[in-house]
Amino acid sequence: MSKQDDALALLAEISGHPAAEIDREKDLVADLGLDSPKTLRFLVDLEEKLDVEISDEDAAKMSTVGDILDYLVTTG
Amino acid sequence: MVEATTLIEALELNAARRPERGIHLIDGRGRAGEGRRYPDLLTSFQAAAARLATHGVRRREPMLVALPTSREFIEYWVGGLFHGALPVAMAPVGSAGALAVHLQKLDDVRTRIGAGTVVCSESLRDEARAAGLEELAGACVTAAELDALTPRPDWKAHRAEPDEIAFLQLTSGSTGRQRAVQISHRSALHNARGIDETIGHPLGGPASEVLQSIVSWLPLNHDMGLIGCLFLSLIHGFDLWLMQPKSFLARPLWWLKHLGEHGPTLAEAPNFAFQLCVERVDPEAARDLDLSNWRAAMTGAEMVRPETIDAFCERFGPVGFRPETFRPCYGLAEATLAVTVDGVARGARTLSAPAGTDHGFGLTDIVSVGQPLPDTEVGIFAADGTRVRDGSIGEISVKGPSIFSGYYNDPEASAECLVDGWLRTGDLGFLDSGELYITGRTKDLIIVNGNNLMPHELERIAENASEGGGSRRSAAFSIADGADGERVVLAVEVSETDADRLATIEREVRLGVGHTVSVPLADVVFVRRGRLSKTTSGKVQRNRVRQQYLDGKLERLTVSVPAPTAVEDRDTPQ
Numbered sequence: 139m140s141k142q143d144d145a146l147a148l149l150a151e152i153s154g155h156p157a158a159e160i161d162r163e164k165d166l167v168a169d170l171g172l173d174s175p176k177t178l179r180f181l182v183d184l185e186e187k188l189d190v191e192i193s194d195e196d197a198a199k200m201s202t203v204g205d206i207l208d209y210l211v212t213t214g
Numbered sequence: 215m216v217e218a219t220t221l222i223e224a225l226e227l228n229a230a231r232r233p234e235r236g237i238h239l240i241d242g243r244g245r246a247g248e249g250r251r252y253p254d255l256l257t258s259f260q261a262a263a264a265r266l267a268t269h270g271v272r273r274r275e276p277m278l279v280a281l282p283t284s285r286e287f288i289e290y291w292v293g294g295l296f297h298g299a300l301p302v303a304m305a306p307v308g309s310a311g312a313l314a315v316h317l318q319k320l321d322d323v324r325t326r327i328g329a330g331t332v333v334c335s336e337s338l339r340d341e342a343r344a345a346g347l348e349e350l351a352g353a354c355v356t357a358a359e360l361d362a363l364t365p366r367p368d369w370k371a372h373r374a375e376p377d378e379i380a381f382l383q384l385t386s387g388s389t390g391r392q393r394a395v396q397i398s399h400r401s402a403l404h405n406a407r408g409i410d411e412t413i414g415h416p417l418g419g420p421a422s423e424v425l426q427s428i429v430s431w432l433p434l435n436h437d438m439g440l441i442g443c444l445f446l447s448l449i450h451g452f453d454l455w456l457m458q459p460k461s462f463l464a465r466p467l468w469w470l471k472h473l474g475e476h477g478p479t480l481a482e483a484p485n486f487a488f489q490l491c492v493e494r495v496d497p498e499a500a501r502d503l504d505l506s507n508w509r510a511a512m513t514g515a516e517m518v519r520p521e522t523i524d525a526f527c528e529r530f531g532p533v534g535f536r537p538e539t540f541r542p543c544y545g546l547a548e549a550t551l552a553v554t555v556d557g558v559a560r561g562a563r564t565l566s567a568p569a570g571t572d573h574g575f576g577l578t579d580i581v582s583v584g585q586p587l588p589d590t591e592v593g594i595f596a597a598d599g600t601r602v603r604d605g606s607i608g609e610i611s612v613k614g615p616s617i618f619s620g621y622y623n624d625p626e627a628s629a630e631c632l633v634d635g636w637l638r639t640g641d642l643g644f645l646d647s648g649e650l651y652i653t654g655r656t657k658d659l660i661i662v663n664g665n666n667l668m669p670h671e672l673e674r675i676a677e678n679a680s681e682g683g684g685s686r687r688s689a690a691f692s693i694a695d696g697a698d699g700e701r702v703v704l705a706v707e708v709s710e711t712d713a714d715r716l717a718t719i720e721r722e723v724r725l726g727v728g729h730t731v732s733v734p735l736a737d738v739v740f741v742r743r744g745r746l747s748k749t750t751s752g753k754v755q756r757n758r759v760r761q762q763y764l765d766g767k768l769e770r771l772t773v774s775v776p777a778p779t780a781v782e783d784r785d786t787p788q
Contacts, residue, residue, distance in 0.1 A: 173734055178309060
């Protein structure tokens with residue numbers, strides 16, 4: 139699985155929304171219903187799974203699913 | 215024993231009295247690092263203070279610390295105190311699109327309190343610059359830059375007076391409304407001593423004598439994290455095990471593991487944290503825990519829910535957690551931290567909710583949050599300002615040495631909540647046999663996951679969303695969601711009836727709220743103009759709107775269904 143697939147699978151698990159419904163435009167809070175505990179759980183899960191570190195400022199910039207996928211592309 | 219009269223003296227005495235203890239940071243994988251002992255920390259606080267002097271931080275000047283829980287936060291926040299500046303901790307940046315709002319808040323607070331220096335990370339400064347906040351970026355200094363400075367050689371620790379303001383605590387609130395609570399050395403010491411005594415009392419002595427450590431994930435800008443964990447340790451000499459809030463929220467198991475590993479332990483957290491442990495800790499993994507050394511679990515900062523206490527005891531009882539470990543408490547930043555603490559330790563005690571209890575919180579049984587701290591008086595007042603008898607509900611008011619002296623640079627707001635020597639808390643409750651029970655709030659405050667949200671901040675988003683231009687009226691309020699605590703509902707008056715248009719407004723409201731406070735809305739209710747209850751002066755009555763919502767009497771707008779062609783027009787692929 140690619141990093142992007144890993145991220146989408148985690149989002150589906152944590153938000154409870156089926157993976158098929160999670161497209162790039164979805165907003166983490168408004169559409170997927172992630173409150174801050176859930177968002178942080180997602181970030182830490184992702185960091186662990188991909189062995190990356192996401193800075194607080196980078197995390198604070200990601201508001202949509204697309205933002206996350208693009209971030210994973212830029213980090214290689 | 216010599217009694218310290220300022221925080222600086224207390225830290226110096228503690229380093230001499232408990233040289234073997236100190237602060238241990240837990241990393242992002244849940245592992246504890248080396249730790250630093252109090253004598254070593256004392257030296258680092260003095261060095262940090264002397265470097266802040268070199269940097270040009272002036273005494274009596276507010277100094278913002280916008281760092282996550284880290285060595286740098288502790289050194290420069292406490293260093294600021296040693297220097298005689300007024301350190302102020304800023305909440306860490308939220309996630310999911312919250313950066314822009316965070317920077318704006320930071321800049322706003324900086325301007326309002328006149329802080330010349332903001333200690334922060336390199337990336338925060340870069341983001342401030344990228345956002346065009348040049349003045350903010352100019353005030354920023356990183357811990358690494360401070361570390362590289364030569365301490366000013368003539369620097370001497372500030373000789374503070376007990377009644378001098380030691381530091382500021384920011385109340386939660388929207389942009390432009392955050393207030394800075396002034397806490398004196400005397401108040402901070404009084405509160406920490408009161409907690410140490412009251413928590414320790416049923417265990418056979420001051421908590422710092424009977425217990426060994428505190429394990430905390432609470433953010434250090436939160437009064438419970440700053441006073442209840444960091445200062446309680448720095449003053450009374452607990453071993454402090456500190457993890458990032460992020461680590462706990464993602465991995466609650468790590469908090470519980472550390473609670474079992476560092477001798478007799480104290481921990482503090484809001485109700486939602488205990489609920490999170492019940493919901494998120496895998497029962498299989500929980501079997502390896504040993505919570506028998508966890509001797510006091512203070513629960514406060516939001517409504518204490520009996521169902522959470524029961525669920526936690528049931529889940530973690532088999533691994534040694536005892537019901538009497540729970541010590542409900544009540545407090546607020548304006549009282550330094552704690553007002554009442556359960557000093558009996560016989561398990562959570564409840565009374566059935568009397569008439570007049572706020573239904574919005576969904577409480578049928580109310581947990582006692584304990585007795586007032588030593589030298590602290592709690593009075594319950596009716597709306598007309600008279601004191602009510604035991605058992606009657608009224609506004610909780612507090613008197614005593616822990617009460618703040620006012621909001622920094624805000625005499626008007628100070629005069630509103632300090633009346634005849636009483637701190638008017640804005641919380642509702644009653645006294646029974648000397649114990650306090652919380653039943654609701656007069657102030658329109660929403661608490662989600664231990665974070666305070668101001669309704670008017672959310673309403674402003676609704677009123678301005680999608681070309682609203684601030685002309686709409688709305689009401690934000692919270693409703694109970696069982697053990698999950700409070701959830702937020704927004705009721706909005708609109709003149710539009712077109713379904714598409716309303717969907718656009720709703721989405722903008724949800725996005726705006728999500729990116730401002732990281733909270734998903736439970737419901738957005740559109741009503742016709744003029745349908746929200748208002749006072750004669752035109753102020754929206756949030757409590758009445760909420761009651762109507764709960765009773766199903768808030769009339770939802772019937773939307774006009776758009777013509778099929780309109781749907782097709784809209785339905786073009788993006």
